[in-house]
Amino acid sequence: MAEDKYKQEDLLKIEYCPPRKDWMDSKIDFEAKKGNWCYSAVPAAMEYLDLNTEMGKWQPHDKDWPLPDNWKEIIFEGLHDRLKKFRTLQIFMDICVRCGACADKCHFFIGSGDPKNMPVVRAELLRSVYRKEYTTAGKLLGKMVGARELTVDVLKEWFYYFFQCTECRRCSVFCPYGIDTAEITIIVRELLDLVGMNIDWITTPASNCFRTGNHLGIQPHGVLDSLEFAQEELEDITGLKIDLPVNRKGAEILFIAPSADYFANPHYFTLLGYLALFHEIGLDYTWSTFASEGGNFGLFHSHDMIKRLNAKMYMEADRLGVKWILGGECGHMWRVIHQYMHTMNGERQNGLEEPVSPITGTKFENAKATKMVHIAEFTADLIKNNKIKLDPSRNDHIIPTYHDSCNPARAMGLIEEPRYIINAVSNNFHEMPENTIREQTFCCGSGAGLGTDENMEMRLRGGLPRANAVKYVNEKHGVNQLLCMCAIDKATLPPLLEYWVPGVEVAGIHELVGNALIMEGAKERTVDLREEPMLGFDEESEKVSAATGEDTENV
């Protein structure tokens, strides 16, 4: 029997290439592709956010997805509404000439070679359906003009590939028409949300945020506990009992940081840096245990959800009676603030004023509309005006490079300020290659809600272009720390580097500011904010220096 079935000469004909497939062939084998997709949202979180829960409990590898009966109708109604509402979407659907300029710019394509990770093809997954529904040529000629029916397999393909886009917008930098593929991803995710398809790593944080004010679901006393703990730790390190204003009415400035800063490593060291800085300059400010999250996972759901989660910033500013808002090191938080906040919630800006630094008198005209200033702008301005004393040699044990976090770099153009700060607090800064930084920065591979664990293989290959550039400066200059100013980066770059460039740590910019900051009345510093010895400042070095008669004065 076996001889009939398997012939030796046939078995020896091994085909080494994957079979050629029509790109419209959309069947995804989720079971075989574990490591490439994320778990679905839990119904309780969906319910909390008033989202469609008809699908109940399901997972992408289930054979049949329990879609609502009228799922197609829901999608087309949603698409129709959005085409009317967003002129950009209509334009992006019509004007792409498939020139291919974006094709090889996506980190997921570069790291995988999957053609559907080319931004142009990913967008075609929606465009093909749009053509069939809305264009005469598409209706008449179908596949010949790149049009196709919306089927369950197409919908599954959307779920697979639009949760393989981090909305980083690197592709849009190269598009001669200015098509923003991130906006296409945002719209498709909105459509999927309408039928009840989202992922847990996005939906649970968003529902936490709606309940407690932050993605981690930390209640007000938890936020306070963490801040008080940080206050104690800073006292151990500096000998100073730093100010800790929380929910203080009448403060001039409200400070809002991403919630990971309260609890996670290495975010927390950046939080220590903020606290030390604000204490040293005597800033009249307050933390809030209610507006306790700068990030906004609404961005990965829908425009409505962005607005809903963002509103608390202005409402809390109003409750506390502050004049303006200062924001911490976060990525997508700043895309929301810079591009949507004023339009969505501007009418809630009761009593807020155009931000002016109380320390330098600098007017932040760029923040006139939002009344919210990025901490990198604020600190760079302090340094420029000589308002703080810094000793960069305290960071001599760190050889840093800087990863431009996608959203601050590409969504708000914050490119020089972080570098200005890093050069003031470090003697050892080295840039990565030009085509991997600034506007062309490579994403961490885990943004836009993809920073979960079940899709780790996908994250690691998506982050390969970034890690590859870090590896280069690590080998060439001995770089041992990757700086960034995004909470997602701080969570996702450590595993990425552990896999590709072991030995390189991740840190926020204000962690290095906190290390270098000379604080009045502080005890002599021997350790950095991680309580690790600083080169030339630790006791061992002092002993060596004393023996050789070298001056150990450092401040």
Added chain:
Amino acid sequence: MSMKELLQERKDSIFEKWLDRVIMTYPSESSNFFKNKKNRFDNPIGSTLNKELPILLDALINLNDLDEVSNSIDEIVRIRAVQEFSAAQAVGFLLLLKKVIREELDGKTEISVNVDDWWSVEDKIDRMVFMAFDIYMSCKEKIFEIRSRSFERQTYVLDKMAERAAERSDKGEEMNAN
């Protein structure tokens, strides 16, 4: 002509064909990009293959200590371990070399190779495959370690708070005991 001389003479051609075959393990729409995009930062996969495959080929020809090329195998397998390949596909790129060399010899009657030499080359490729498989497994283990360690990072401050509370409670107990 000895096997070594033969491989040395045809090294460039073998490398080109091997590279083509390895790139063909990716979808055909991407092969042009991997092959032709030269900048190492825009095309880390193509650049890695261009850099490391010749090193492996050299080791095969010159019968160097294979441990020396472990790093080159690692560079390639580390990438393939996180791509959509099965374990066999991830390490199988080395076996493609056998096929390329056979094709290079096939039908060329003027070439006669000592069979022991040929077996020694095949053995060496087989050893490289075993090394690749070990590396592949260590990459997969690393991924699981990373997954479990990410939880520790998320609860860093909570763990430190708990440690401090425990220290205080120990001190309190000591004081009470005194």
